[in-house]
Amino acid sequence: MPTVDIRRGRGMRTGIATVCLSGTLEDKLTAAASAGFDGVEIFENDLIAAPWSPGQIRQRCLELGLSVDLYQPFRDFDSATQERFAANLRRAEHKLELMQQLDADTILVCSSVAPDAAQDDDLIAEQLRTLADRAAERGLRIAYEALAWGRYVHTYEHSWEIVRRADHPALGVCLDSFHILSLGDDPAGIRSIPGDKLFFLQLADAPRLDMDVLQWSRHHRLFPGQGAFDLAGFLGHVLDAGYRGPLSLEVFNDVFRQADPERAAVDAMRSLLTLQERVVANRDTAARRPASTIELPAAPELAGHAFTELAVTETSGPPVADALAKLGFTHTGQHRSKPVQLWQQGEARILLNGGGRSEQDAAGEPAAAVNALAVESTDPARSAQRAEALLSPVLPRNRGADEAILHAVAAPDGTSVFFCPTGEHGATWSADFTPTGNAADTGTGLTGTDHVALTQPFDHFDEAALFYRSVLGLEPETTAEFAAPFGLIRSRAVTNPGRDVRIALSVTVLRRGEEWAPGVPAPQHIAFGTDDAIAAARAMRARGAPLLEIPGNYYDDLDARLALDPDLLAAMRAHNVLYDRDEHGEFLHFYTEVLGSRVFFEVVQRIGGYSGYGAANAPVRMAAHRRQRVTGSARRPVHT
Amino acid sequence: MPTVDIRRGRGMRTGIATVCLSGTLEDKLTAAASAGFDGVEIFENDLIAAPWSPGQIRQRCLELGLSVDLYQPFRDFDSATQERFAANLRRAEHKLELMQQLDADTILVCSSVAPDAAQDDDLIAEQLRTLADRAAERGLRIAYEALAWGRYVHTYEHSWEIVRRADHPALGVCLDSFHILSLGDDPAGIRSIPGDKLFFLQLADAPRLDMDVLQWSRHHRLFPGQGAFDLAGFLGHVLDAGYRGPLSLEVFNDVFRQADPERAAVDAMRSLLTLQERVVANRDTAARRPASTIELPAAPELAGHAFTELAVTETSGPPVADALAKLGFTHTGQHRSKPVQLWQQGEARILLNGGGRSEQDAAGEPAAAVNALAVESTDPARSAQRAEALLSPVLPRNRGADEAILHAVAAPDGTSVFFCPTGEHGATWSADFTPTGNAADTGTGLTGTDHVALTQPFDHFDEAALFYRSVLGLEPETTAEFAAPFGLIRSRAVTNPGRDVRIALSVTVLRRGEEWAPGVPAPQHIAFGTDDAIAAARAMRARGAPLLEIPGNYYDDLDARLALDPDLLAAMRAHNVLYDRDEHGEFLHFYTEVLGSRVFFEVVQRIGGYSGYGAANAPVRMAAHRRQRVTGSARRPVHT
Known part of the structure; x- marks a missing residue:
């Protein structure tokens, strides 16, 4: 089993989706950089409303020391209708071109929720393979994600089965902890996916709520450690499977959407640092080694x-x-x-x-x-x-000489x-x-x-x-x-x-x-x-x-x-x-x-x-x- | 079919549950009276936190010209366990005594959500009959309501079946539009319940939400005309069945809970006046008569x-x-x-x-x-x-002499x-x-x-x-x-x-x-x-x-x-x-x-x-x- 050094700055990269933060894209990038994130996922709606061209956004990210780790989301790609599929492919080509200007190498394609969604694993695999070919021509990759409310594909096992059938080097899986844990799926199965097919990882916590999963996802996600999900256990499985991409947060939350983005980004980074500490502690416990190898000083009693x-x-x-x-x-x-x-x-x-x-x-x-x-x-x-x-x-503490x-x-x-x-x-x-x-x-x-x-x-x-x-x-x-x-x-x-x-x-x-x-x-x-x-x-x-x-x-x-x-x-x-x-x-x-x-x-x-x-x-x-x-x-x- | 005159001040009484409004009981009663309501439902938690004794509350209501139309809710009355039932009956006796001091003649008993809820129509009927006997001794009445999330009884048809079996003059049904319409039950069946067994009517609208019905009910109810329910159609059935009690609002809403109660009470009254107009219009349409008999001037085009x-x-x-x-x-x-x-x-x-x-x-x-x-x-x-x-x-309009x-x-x-x-x-x-x-x-x-x-x-x-x-x-x-x-x-x-x-x-x-x-x-x-x-x-x-x-x-x-x-x-x-x-x-x-x-x-x-x-x-x-x-x-x- 591979071991991973997840110490800060020397190990895994950290990322945050712009959708986590309030403000315009300009506000969000500044906040993510200030909090020390290595990269961002650019949420499409943020880009659309931004005054900068994709090239200007890339330049701004370079200035801020941010990589663009993911462009997302691309919705409703596959289709049971050839005419619809052709239109979707045309749409996707536009986005791939945009990604090249943006210098983003991976796009998130989520399972379709459209009435015309393909309902045949081989057909979806074939359509994704076509897209992966187009992406590969440009040096780009497709990360396919199962939405918990997808019309036909809604579990990570299913998304992996389709990626496996497509068998294309530019096509892999995107895992999102919310979609998996909200459905009560067992994340241990992630260990059976080859690490090099895990193209991207999105992390989100959430409180347990008895409501429609789409609404739950769109409004009530939280940063890891703020909700009820076992994110440390989840992440352990993903790392053990050999995932080597960034730890990236994708949190839709009604409060964060309107709160100061600089503070929310710090909150987000704090959640990732603590999550990594907990994963290390879990491993050390399993390995009967002390947790002292992590740089974060342990919390004194x-x-x-x-x-x-x-x-x-x-x-x-x-x-x-x-x-x-x-x-x-x-x-x-x-x-x-x-x-x-x-x-x-x-x-x-x-x-x-x-x-x-x-x-x-x-x-x-x-x-x-x-x-x-x-x-x-x-x-x-x-x-x-x-x-x-x-x-x-x-x-700082104002104190007298011998206080x-x-x-x-x-x-x-x-x-x-x-x-x-x-x-x-x-x-x-x-x-x-x-x-x-x-x-x-x-x-x-x-x-x-x-x-x-x-x-x-x-x-x-x-x-x-x-x-x-x-x-x-x-x-x-x-x-x-x-x-x-x-x-x-x-x-x-x-x-x-x-x-x-x-x-x-x-x-x-x-x-x-x-x-x-x-x-x-x-x-x-x-x-x-x-x-x-x-x-x-x-x-x-x-x-x-x-x-x-x-x-x-x-x-x-x-x-x-x-x-x-x-x-x-x-x-x-x-x-x-x-x-x-x-x-x-x-x-x-x-x-x-x-x-x-x-x-x-x-x-x-x-x-x-x-x-x-x-x-x-x-x-x-x-x-x-x-x-x-x-x-x-x-x-x-x-x-x- | 009986006809009802629901013109304001001459027809049906209007009521509002104190739980609809923000503030202390003192604030709520004042607001209800200012908006012109005839009566109130006293929500138990409001009474518990109030500094006035039940007798003082009665006196305050008298001063304000408000009747106390309902005391509510009494939860989890019936029980499959005799010991638990005895404790519930003791609890109920305390509340009946309180109601006499309060001069409230009807108490709302809702269907049990407790793990020990009775799951036998005859047993529930027998237990309610016992309670109705105790109530009748004091000149009081029991209005039994099916909660949409009741453990065993959750439809109005079921609550009526139990009331029918109990066959006690001091026991009737309480209808709540939310519980009935949220489940998609057909309210036309209400017409088959004898009017004199309809002891109370609670009205609430709501937006259509795909969520747990209890949370929907507790947080998102609205006043009639603000949501998606057909309250006029619902009320038409209830009136045609012969209901003669007040039109009383019971709206749990997170915003109203914290908003100015004087304004919310006016909003509530406006909703009831408009609802009555719509019921009259429906009847007039059915009877091919003009709507001119209502006092509310019709809205000009x-x-x-x-x-x-x-x-x-x-x-x-x-x-x-x-x-x-x-x-x-x-x-x-x-x-x-x-x-x-x-x-x-x-x-x-x-x-x-x-x-x-x-x-x-x-x-x-x-x-x-x-x-x-x-x-x-x-x-x-x-x-x-x-x-x-x-x-x-x-x-008022400040205007010149010939403007x-x-x-x-x-x-x-x-x-x-x-x-x-x-x-x-x-x-x-x-x-x-x-x-x-x-x-x-x-x-x-x-x-x-x-x-x-x-x-x-x-x-x-x-x-x-x-x-x-x-x-x-x-x-x-x-x-x-x-x-x-x-x-x-x-x-x-x-x-x-x-x-x-x-x-x-x-x-x-x-x-x-x-x-x-x-x-x-x-x-x-x-x-x-x-x-x-x-x-x-x-x-x-x-x-x-x-x-x-x-x-x-x-x-x-x-x-x-x-x-x-x-x-x-x-x-x-x-x-x-x-x-x-x-x-x-x-x-x-x-x-x-x-x-x-x-x-x-x-x-x-x-x-x-x-x-x-x-x-x-x-x-x-x-x-x-x-x-x-x-x-x-x-x-x-x-x-x-």
Whole structure:
């Protein structure tokens, strides 16, 4: 079996189809080159709308260091009708001539979806052989691909059978992971195709969706690692078969189609780097060798949330500090050179940064926002090296002469992600804080940070999930969607295997407009763990914490649905504690009101192996937060 | 056959499920009442998240003049397991108690989707009979509905069979048009169900989508008249069967879920008023009686575009006027009291209004925008009465003492829609213009206005289509979606039967953000008709009109695909004329550059019965307009 060196820059070439990116062809080529791709597939519609002639496009690609690896697609070539076939051949000749000007040596011909599609393997093989002859005369090649919704040919096995029958050196197969994996075909059969007949490989991931496969393909593809397909396993088969062409992405996605192409191209490259790492890891596991031969630094193990930093203003800072005190936190440290306070309870640590990024919401209300999240890494420097190798923006750190070095990168939503050493905080970042000498509060039973929940910018939800997966080595959990009072929400959490780092990402399924966008805009929250949610709520209420009031109807419904122990139900009702359960355990949790304009806190108690985030209760929380926002406004008072 | 008087206010009650609307229950009830609904269905999740007790909700509904017609849904009631059934019955008892506080007399019980669903008609009938007994003790009723994706019961015929077997006065059927029409069931069978067993009717339209029926139902329902279902035919069957309950809307729609509920409720009411009119019209046709018994004034026939008005500024006005002159228009009139110019060529008329609404785009570029469109109506006063009866905002008209009365209403995007008398313009609106005395230009062969194309606000695309359909009596054409350089676009045109009024609506399929939203934001254009597009383009170019340049690649592809007559192709290439064809005919068209920041003009030639708008060419146009915008900016020059 051949072995392949897929290290970056020395091994396989990377490519991206222009259809993956938003903008005009001019925008797309620039973005692909900036992200470091070696080549592009030129999507025909992009070329048609471009002001440059094919020769000018070739010149532009040369300037950018891009090869044109594929011209695509050529549709509905074969035909049961000779007259139609002649017209198709004429059309193809025009495109072959264009390819010579473009300096693209391979054209993708996909299986026909036309009513007149040929339905005879030998006839299709004969027609493709005719085309391959024409291509060969020009030094070009034909890569034949089975569309999952092809009229007659829709599996890669069938496309290979036709290519085998045609038996022409300028005719090979194009494999597209979407078409194969969406149908549930076994990709292991690819190993039986000779490597030199695998002319091209298009990679795309996708979420599992129960819908028409054409619509699924045209609108919902994702970059590898963002969806549900086993791309590493797929690619392993293709490489083992001897494929030596580029790893090229072909992703039709409604969001990427309209998002910043420079960012999408970086996201795409990150997906390919991580995919290659996973293929190497699979091989090393199979070969019982370590994965150390790949250039990408392996993701160090993480060991919990070190701290979370909130940017506050002069106006929003004091109420947030007051709320933390009432939640049982102690102001234990003051930064030596910056206006930053350290608040602690158990292993939960919050920094209030009065000098960091601050935001104002549309109404000009003073805002508090999550500025940074810090995770403990067993090797912070390597974490940062990995992040940089995965094209994450490394953040400079303004620090005093003898302050701790903190490695940080920017997440797709702009949040700083710090990598701190595990344990022994006194020796590192917290040494930058002068103890306040405040007596430690007795606390309210909070043990640490359970998760940080961040609403993502609409265009960057899948990018964010891949960032945390690839850069931090977290694993995504199942994506959930639920109907909230102001529109659908999609959420996805990423966790480490020990589940002591959890980041919950969410996004509105449709971007909301300005006309009617009430509720809390882009909410963020920090959830603290406890072993007794009801006791914590009781203690916090006694201290006057701004806990969120939950409607009685919620508890009546809980009773109707679950027939919980009446004492537990009464305690939850008295303390505004919500409840969820799954097949592994139970979940008790409660919230504060919103502080500033978008941040709130949550307290969670996990019983047994409950692994969720109480998403079923989120709409109740959102309606309550909305009420908090309109209280005191011109709205009608609640009947009492 | 029973007859039903469904005139508004005297006949059938109207209702809306709270799940149709965005916001909290408080927001939803207010919106439903404002739009004039008689009652609501309370969606359970809305109640659970509400701060009011059921009694307080009842009180609020009383204040608002709303009845609570249905409490819904109660899921997974029947069970093959006795223990599970006992738990479900306990749960149901809690909800029956709640309904008494809420003063809701009917609860919707839908067919089970649970793994333990009973799969025996007699067992389900027995279990429902038990529930009906409990309900009857409280004076309540059970409406049993077949979900299209129910585990065992998924057709209305099956739900009726079970209700028939149960034979309990407090148990009847709930019909939901979506569940029935999505499966392609024949609704004529409803006529065989006794009217007094039809306890409730839920109405929803939907586009035809090839996807999982549950997802289709939960995300893509529409108000009647916005989708592809024959709701009037459906409702006719239900009324003929003797149904006497409310016409209640239950529409799960991702956009409506996040859009302004006050506007969505008005849209909903407009859909019900129009639906009733259509049912009456069907009956009158069947009975050979005129439709004059309905209170809604019938839509007068329209007879073409009278004029289109552009709001311009001091800066944008002169270049637009200059462009019109170069397109062969003549400035023929000046308004007697306002800074409004009338420009004419053939039957094409443009008003340039320097005193109307003006806009600036984000970059502060002086804008021109379509301010008003005017159609010729055979009865302008009745058109306006109909618009008002359909809850459209009637616009006041500031006019001088002896100026013409013009009836106008506001479309959902804020565009004014004027109703002008047919023909004889001199006697009406154009009498307000003093002739300039300018010699009529020889023109460039434009004959009139072919269509006006308006990009709609994201939240209001379906509302806009229904507005033009119901208020103006236009018929929607098929919805099309296409991939454009900056994201997907959905478009839908509405026309009158004579096809001399055409309005093309479009919207981005996903709302675009601020980070990467190039191209022309929310473009609008006016398309003029001609009998010779190439001659018109030649004449306009000779006059120096700012025509949009189309890439050579476009013509190379046309040649490859269609093998057009070489002379025609050469002429199109020389004059930047685009081409499309359908089974009825051909389409030649070309564009101007964007004037101001969002408006441009198009010239179209329809040959034979071509009925489209050249949507296939829109991406080429968009890329070219984008190039126009970046020309002269910091972007790299095009290679030449």
